[in-house]
Each structure stands twice: as C-alpha cells, then as structure tokens.
Amino acid sequence: MATDGGVAVLLTGVGKRYDIVSAFAEHAFTIAADPSPLAPARYAADLDVYPPRIDDPGYVPFLQELVAEHGVVAVVPLTDLDIEVLARADLPAFVPDPGVCAATYDKYATHELLLGHGLPSPPTVLPGEEPGSYPVMVKPRRGSGARSIHAAADRAEMDFFVSYVKEAVMIQRLMDGPEFSIDLLCDMGGRCLNAIPRTMIESRGGESIKGTVIDDPELVELGRAVGEALPARGPCTVQAFRDAETGLGITDVNTRFGGAFPAPMYAARPGLTYPELIVRMARGETLDPHVGDFAAGHTFTRYFWQLELDAGQRPTGRDIVPNGPRPPL
Incomplete structure (x- = not known):
C-alpha cells in the first residue's frame, strides 16, 4: 500500500513490459496484474497479483478489491484485451469511453470513426x-x-x-511511403498534453523495436487531433503512413501505451514523462498541455534480457553475467 503521501497505480496485463512497470515504480506504489506467473514485468512491481482471466466474471471485482485495499488512484491497461472492460467498470481507469474503446478495438470501426471526425484513413x-x-x-x-x-x-x-x-x-x-507512430497522452477531460512522433525503423510482431523521435509538426498535430477528437483519456498510440500519392493516412489507433514506450521516455522534458504525468493527474493535479515540447533526435533500439526463477517461480537474483546487462560502451 502507498505510504507517506504517495499514490498507488495498478497496471493490468503487464506481460513483458518491464520498462513500463519500472518507470511507474519510480513515482508510485505500483501493482502489476497478470494471470501468468511467467510474465516478467510482474517482478518490477512493488506488488504482483494474479487476477482471473479478463472474460471471468470475477475479473472486475478482483481489481475493485485491489483498488479499495491499496488506495489505487489510477488503473492503466498495457494490452488491448481489457480496455473496454475497464471503461465499463467502476474503476479509476485511464481509458476512453466504452464506445471509443469498442471502436478502436475493431479496425474497420476505427476507420469509420476517423472518417466521421474528418481524420485521414486509407x-x-x-x-x-x-x-x-x-x-x-x-x-x-x-x-x-x-x-x-x-x-x-x-x-x-x-x-x-x-x-x-x-x-x-x-x-x-496498401500505403506507400514511410510509417510513423505518434505517442500521445491526454488528460481525463480529453485534452492532449503532448504528442511525440517517431519513425518505425524496424518492427517485429507488430511491435516497434527500433525508432527515432522526430520533429514533425504535421505528425504532432495529427496526434493531437486524434486524441482530442476521440477523445482519448490517458496514453494513446496512433500509427500512420505518409503515402506519396494520398498523403497521411492513419492505419491504427491503440488507446494504451505502444510497444515503443522508450521513445516518449527519452524525448520527454524532465519531469514530463508520461508515467510521471499520469501519477500527477491521479493525485488530482491539473496539467498544462505542452504539445510539441520534446527533444527530437533520440533513437531507441530494444533487446532481450531475462530473469531466472526458482522452483517456486520467484526471482533467484542470479543473472547470466555479474551485475546484470553490461553498460553500453
């Protein structure tokens, strides 16, 4: 439970997102929920729990008990699977309205939603x-x-x-030209606080593993427009192509953190990373938008690491090299 005036945050479906859980744990008492005992990100949290499956009637009550017991002020999903469930529940979830969640989970409905707001979709x-x-x-x-x-x-x-x-x-x-993602964050009233575009240098399994934050006002404005039109509440990722013939076209909208979480972390100004802003909003602060204020030029390249678990599936503390990954030279 959060102490000394701190707040508690609940992250659901944490899976492999050790980076996101670690980032939140720097600013709040962080609870990681995942039904798999082998979800590595659970071990970066202050508390890890095993909820029922999302389609189980006990899923929402389980989360509600955690919220009540630990004084949780923000619930943040890390997968698509429970976003609409959280939106319909009595929980302090950083997600859009249920109708928006349902539409953005169906790519054709997303296409129609975008066109209805006058936004470009192929x-x-x-x-x-x-x-x-x-x-x-x-x-x-x-x-x-x-x-x-x-x-x-x-x-x-x-x-x-x-x-x-x-x-x-x-x-x-089939869109020609380069692909981009825009990582944005909206407050609970749907105002876009920031939108940070990045290139998609390499992706695997639909998840970006290499990319560069870029200064592109057209993409920044596109991200802001999407976030405020839906409106989004909390993190949102917009994927788009810049087609040589048709121009910008949005191919996907995910109302959660994207795979390339490091990009907005590296590019955000001090004190303005998205986990910090979510924690501040959860505390009740009203934040000023700073759309387009970030450091361009930062490149991320992601890699694999692992945890060793004992027979009871708890971390042994042992690593394949002393002191963990070797610092970059």
Missing part, C-alpha cells in the same frame, strides 16, 4: 466490396501483433487471403 472496404485500386492489405478487423496481415497485388490474391484468414477481415489500401 480507403477501406469489407469483403464483397471492390477496392478502388490495388495493391491492398487484407487485415483482421480485431488483429494485434501484425497477425495474419497479407498484401494482395490483385483481385485473385485478395479473394484468396479473405478466404484464408479464419476471422473477420477488412481490405485496406
């Missing part, structure tokens, strides 16, 4: 409709981690992949 149709041009991407409507996404050069390939993918899909223009 031409997109459903199976049975003819796309305006080829090539296209056949994508699951509720896919994640770049699962089952296939490029199709013509009608025959499109029809094949629509049949091949065993879930509901949509067909979207």
Whole structure:
C-alpha cells in the first residue's frame, strides 16, 4: 500500500513490459496484474497479483478489491484485451469511453470513426466490396501483433487471403511511403498534453523495436487531433503512413501505451514523462498541455534480457553475467 503521501497505480496485463512497470515504480506504489506467473514485468512491481482471466466474471471485482485495499488512484491497461472492460467498470481507469474503446478495438470501426471526425484513413472496404485500386492489405478487423496481415497485388490474391484468414477481415489500401507512430497522452477531460512522433525503423510482431523521435509538426498535430477528437483519456498510440500519392493516412489507433514506450521516455522534458504525468493527474493535479515540447533526435533500439526463477517461480537474483546487462560502451 502507498505510504507517506504517495499514490498507488495498478497496471493490468503487464506481460513483458518491464520498462513500463519500472518507470511507474519510480513515482508510485505500483501493482502489476497478470494471470501468468511467467510474465516478467510482474517482478518490477512493488506488488504482483494474479487476477482471473479478463472474460471471468470475477475479473472486475478482483481489481475493485485491489483498488479499495491499496488506495489505487489510477488503473492503466498495457494490452488491448481489457480496455473496454475497464471503461465499463467502476474503476479509476485511464481509458476512453466504452464506445471509443469498442471502436478502436475493431479496425474497420476505427476507420469509420476517423472518417466521421474528418481524420485521414486509407480507403477501406469489407469483403464483397471492390477496392478502388490495388495493391491492398487484407487485415483482421480485431488483429494485434501484425497477425495474419497479407498484401494482395490483385483481385485473385485478395479473394484468396479473405478466404484464408479464419476471422473477420477488412481490405485496406496498401500505403506507400514511410510509417510513423505518434505517442500521445491526454488528460481525463480529453485534452492532449503532448504528442511525440517517431519513425518505425524496424518492427517485429507488430511491435516497434527500433525508432527515432522526430520533429514533425504535421505528425504532432495529427496526434493531437486524434486524441482530442476521440477523445482519448490517458496514453494513446496512433500509427500512420505518409503515402506519396494520398498523403497521411492513419492505419491504427491503440488507446494504451505502444510497444515503443522508450521513445516518449527519452524525448520527454524532465519531469514530463508520461508515467510521471499520469501519477500527477491521479493525485488530482491539473496539467498544462505542452504539445510539441520534446527533444527530437533520440533513437531507441530494444533487446532481450531475462530473469531466472526458482522452483517456486520467484526471482533467484542470479543473472547470466555479474551485475546484470553490461553498460553500453
């Protein structure tokens, strides 16, 4: 439990996000919730717990008991799976309204939502409709981690992949040009506090592992516009391409932290990292927007490390080299 005037934060679905849990633990008593005992990020928290599955009727009551017991003032999901569940629950969750959560979990609904707000989204149709041009991407409507996404050069390939993918899909223009992500944070009233764009140098499984924070006012404004139009509450990640023919087009919106969490951490001004801002908002502070105020040029490159667990699945404290990872030279 938080003491000495501190606050408690509950992070759900922590998985491998050791970086995010560690960052919050610098500023608040941090509780990590994940049903897997092998989720490594749980070991970076002050307290780790094993909730029921998200589809279990006991999931929300379990979280509510944690909130009451530990004085939790912010619940922050780290996966897509429970965002809408948290939005519908009586919890201090940093998530949008349930309708926004539902729409952004369905990529075709996201496309329609963006167009309804006058925001750019690539031409997109459903199976049975003819796309305006080829090539296209056949994508699951509720896919994640770049699962089952296939490029199709013509009608025959499109029809094949629509049949091949065993879930509901949509067909979207294959965007030319570079891909970007914009990491933004909104307050609980939907005001964008900051929007930090980055390149997508390399991604694996839909998660960025290399990228550079860039000074791009058009992308900053796009991120702010998306965050305030939805509106988002808490972290949000916007993915977009800059197509040589059609210009900017948003291909995904995730109302949570993105995979490239290090980028806004390195680029944020001192005292203005997103975990710090969330903790300050949870304390009741009203924050001034500082959209576009960040340090561009920082590049991140992510790598693997691991924990050794004993027979009781607790960390042994032993590492593969003394004192952990060797400092960069």
